[in-house]
Amino acid sequence: MNAVFYISSLVAVIATALVVTRVNVVHALLYLIVSLLAVALIFFVLGAPFVAALEVLIYAGAIMVLFVFVIMMLNLGARGERRQKALLNPSIWIGPGILAIVLLGELVYVLIGQELPPTSGSEVSPKQVSLALFGPYALGVELASVLLLAGLVGAYHLGRRVAPPRAPSKEDP
């Protein structure tokens, strides 16, 4: 089963790298779904079937569908592609790349010195999770629900079309 973990990891990393570098937004989205599914597999292998399921349902399912809706709504296709390509100029990768590598280096450096237990491979069952969730974490759940409500209201409010559409004035280019 260890092989599954490593293969899924590799898939996840490659797919993510492709997401970041794609020009076409739809392609990127598809790679993102792949990446999320790979992560779901990792969760499953590590003995967290409940969150693996959630990952598939909510991330790869619901959230990605939202993205697809928006892409469809805005009718983004090949139109922006050429410009996007120009934007992917190698020089702009240098700064962020270096920062990311440094950050990763710091992470590795921290982890190397630690005595960490290996994952046991035994499952943390959905029951255990639910007991904890509605036991000590009940307040967090309530807060999360409030957050979701706020997200709902906010998304609804922001998503309304401002009518009539304002022509961009001269002051704000």
Next chain:
Amino acid sequence: MILVWLIALPLLVGILAWIAERRGVGLSRWVALAGLFVEFAIVLRLWADHPIRMLTPGRATWLVELKLAWIPQLGISFHLALDGLSLLLVALAVFLAIAGVLCSWTEIQERVGFFHFILLATVTGIIGIFLAVDLILFFVFWEAMLVPMYIMIATWGHEHRRYAALKFFLFTQAGGLLMLAAILGLYFVHGRATGTYTFDYGQLMAASIPAGTAMWLMLGFFAAFAVKLPAAPFHTWLPDAHTEAPTAGSVILAGLLLKTGGYGLIRFLFPLFPGAASAFAPIAMTLAVIGIFYGAILAFAQTDLKRLVAYSSISHMGFVLLGVFVWNELALQGAVVQMLCHGISTGALFIIVGQLQERIRTRQLPRMRGFWETAPRMGAMALIFALASLGLPGLGNFVGEFLVLFGTYTASPGMAIAAAIGIVLATVYSLWMIYRVFFGPRKDAVKFDDLDPRESILLVVMGAVILWVGLFPQRALDTAGPTLRALERHVAGSTARMAGKPDTTETSLSRWMGIVLPSGRDRDR
């Protein structure tokens, strides 16, 4: 309460003048003028009472004193007091304010009411400075005076008024903040040592402060006063501010604002930090002499008439700085007389420049020539004030400069000789100015009217005051005398007390420069 009235009256009159503008700009001018005359009458009344009050035995040097609680928790009080020194300067302030109103009679045509309000608000702040003896109150007036002055320069000034106003504000503000820091430092040092936290001048005067701390606190005060005065390296705001300000602004700036610096040195810096100030004296005196020369040389080089007069101020105020830091009776009296006469003579020169500018729309020397023929009255007045500025005996400035020189010579002959040589340079630029403006063949294209009665009377009165101080200075000297003597005694006493042995005020620096500093030793033989 008379002191509160002295401060409040100009402000009230200013507001009245502002309101009166609705009934016509002329009314606004008259209201301001009348109010100032009332104020002047009050000051003269006080002055007339002065000898009587002075003779009452058992009094402190204060003639009138008023102390109200303000923020007692912090030891801040609304403490005003008047003595001979402040009386003279308040009289000067009101006199020059009248001159300021009169010289703007035709020059200022925009927002006349507001102008008078601003002018009188500045004067209010200045009078407050001369009367406040609580350090926080002093600081409040110190800052309160800046804002209207800034507005005046920035609103009614000439071409580069914004730049000049900002520069003026930044310089004085920077100095003021250092002073605030020093005031707070003094407050805490004194509070920690004695347990009474107070900003009261009288109590702080008795404070004994460790020498190192005293030096830093003294430098904080010095920064504020040196910028205002201005002493040599901190003077560069002055030419810009004076040049760009409207005539009344220049008069107030040169005549009064600079004097607040000199007043602060005499009233606060030396009495509060006698030891540190004496130790610092050689440097300050050097700065003063540099200022005398530097201002004079620059004045000579200017092509803008107003700038020329402005730089001459730097040169003259060098004598004040010198006189204060010599700190003996002769020099102090000289510094006070010099402040009074410089205020009037330079103010008058600015007024003349303003009148010229009103007539020929320029201040550039190359565009002036032979105006004596066109305007002999103006020429004669300009000549009188130029002569005052070059220190002609019989005019007040001579008395001031020579008293300073006499005082300085006892402390440091070298400095006195250098300063005396500076008088030659004053001759050079003063005569140069007269030569460029009034002598030579007349420019045919330029024709204008000579002084009208309002202008003539104003200048003649100012000239008469200068002459009066020059020939009968004793009245002024007697007025400031008791205060100066008391301060001198205080400083001498506390220097001797703090030093323990008589000569520690002579720092290695002063020994190196061969300067004998004033200390507890009595000079009289």
Next chain:
Amino acid sequence: MAQVPMEHGLYVAGLLFCLGLVGVLVRRDLLFVLMSIEIMLNAAGMAFVVAGAGWQQPDGQIMFIFILTMAAAEVAVGLALIVQFHHHFKTLDADAARRMRG
């Protein structure tokens, strides 16, 4: 079930996080930026899950659930903003909204 060192899981999570970070910093298209943020959130959640698996505790999964909730809300609001942005500027280029000229 797999028995891998916990570090390895954390390495993968870190790598994913950094990739997402690079995406945020490099892309100008707001949709890509939002996607990259999703990647980063997901990577953070993954780290929790890995740790939870290592210590045999449910708290890691609970944290993931909270992160998931938050990501959902954030995506909803973010996408709504993107729609408005596109509506206003007719583009998704984030630089189009800049007013400062540095």
Next chain:
Amino acid sequence: MFELLWLIPALPLAGFLVIALMGGALARRAVAVIGVGSVGAAAIVSVGVAAQFISAPPPGDSLTQVLWAWLEVGLLRPHVALCLDALSVTMILVVTVVGFLILLYSAEFMGDDESYAWFFAYMDLFVASMLILALADNLFFLYLGWEGVGLCSYLLIGFWYKERENARAAMKAFIVTRVGDVGLAVALLLIFTSLGTLQIQEVMRRAAQEWAVGSNTATLAAALLLCGAVGKSAQAPLQTWLPDAMAGPTPVSALIHAATMVTAGVYLIARTNGLFSLAPAVQSVVAIIGVATLLLGGLSALVQRDIKRVLAYSTMSQIGYMFLALGVGAWSAAIFHFATHAFFKSLLFLGAGAVLLATDEQRDMFKLGGLRAEMPYTFWTFVAGAASLAALPLVTGGFYSKDMMLWNAWTSPKGSPWLWLGGALGALITALYAFRMVFLTFFGERKSVVSRRPGPIMRIPMGILAVLSIFAGFLETPGWLGGMDYLSPFLGTALPGLPHAKSQPAMELFLQALTSLLCVSGVLVAYLLFVAHPEVPDRIAAIKAGGWLQGFWFSGWGFDRVYEFIVVKPFVRIALANRGDVVDTLFTGLARANEALHSSLSRTQTGKLRDYALGVVAGAVLAIGIMVLL
């Protein structure tokens, strides 16, 4: 009569005030009456006071009248007080009488000038200041008169201010004398600080008690006073202003730059003779300066073309004689020469003025000539003055005063034959240039038109002065010639006399004969060169050395050029180079640096989302890095 003393300076001052304040409203005649009358009244009072002083001298031979306390600070208590002693009596007599005569002359001379009222106002102010200078009881008050006369000199040199050159000359005169005045001012400081008083007699008394002869303080004080005297009296090296000062109207030159103000230095040294006696070194410097200036001025006068410049250089040279006399301690002789010089030099100026008026301001003597027949009155009075200047033996006032000085230079303990030789040589030169001036102006062929002749108001003063020039000498004559001495004993009450050298009548007579011979030969040479053989001077000038010397002397020994080069130009250059005030660049530089910092920081505010994110990430990486690594 003594209680009227204050009127002497007050009358001209009142005249000044009346004319200055009401000048526009007064008629010319009224101005003249007030202007001349006030000085005339002062002269009458002076004569009265002098008469009483001589007939009934006050106790101690001096008298002080305190008008009011000027200022009292600490020990400094100078009063506005007048002091009358023999020296000031002499001084005020000369000043008021000569002043009155010259003002009377000006009433006609300046008749056509548009600023008639100003002229009289300034002249009255000058006389008032000069009288204050002469009568002042303390040095502080004396300094007021001292600067006052300087001011009036400035105003009157620049009287015709429409010519730039005149205004420039006025400025130069004031500034150069002010340089000397610094010395005087510092002397005041020094004297007050070390002696605690400025009252002149008190200063002399205390100085004699406290300072040893030749001590540093005494030497310094005397040297500083000398500085002031040198500037005011146009002695080397501060003499350059005097020739230019001739730009003023001629009566001004006569009164201020010949008779009175320029001799203020002589007066000052005589007044403070006690200090100079304590500083023998300085006193010999006085004598040397005197000799140097008398030769320098005389030689320069020899080659001038402008008649007034000749007189200016001649004044310089004559005051050099007075300095010589002061330097050898012959105080009375110096004052004697001051008086005779005041008479004959103002007479010469008035004569020159009459010539200039007649020939429409033709100052070049080579363009004048032959005026003897046209203006006989002027000619004769002028000759009287010139003869006195040249010290023609026996018949002129100048002879007796000059003789007294030279004799003292020879016999005084401080004198020396070298000083005498300088003086005698000067006498030859003086005779030469004096008569060169006479011959060029009044002899030879007539080259200019005479448009007007002096009227009676101009003639009277000239006549009186001519008489005075000739006869003033009889106040003091050598032993073998009647031995009259009215002045010396009189002045002796105020000025110390010379220790009586043993009488050497033979020697005295021999030296007198020698100098007389020199004077007469000077006149003869002048006649030969400028009347008999007028081509000779040109031939001398044609030689290279002669031409160079002529140019050198003509320019007053190049002092102007040297000062221009070492003082004026560097000063102007420094001033102009720093016109923008270098200190300001310090502060504007601070402002600039702030602005640069601000703009470079504001450049980071690009408005790009990525850049901000980058910043956040970089910060986070750094923070984590610090936490991890440290």
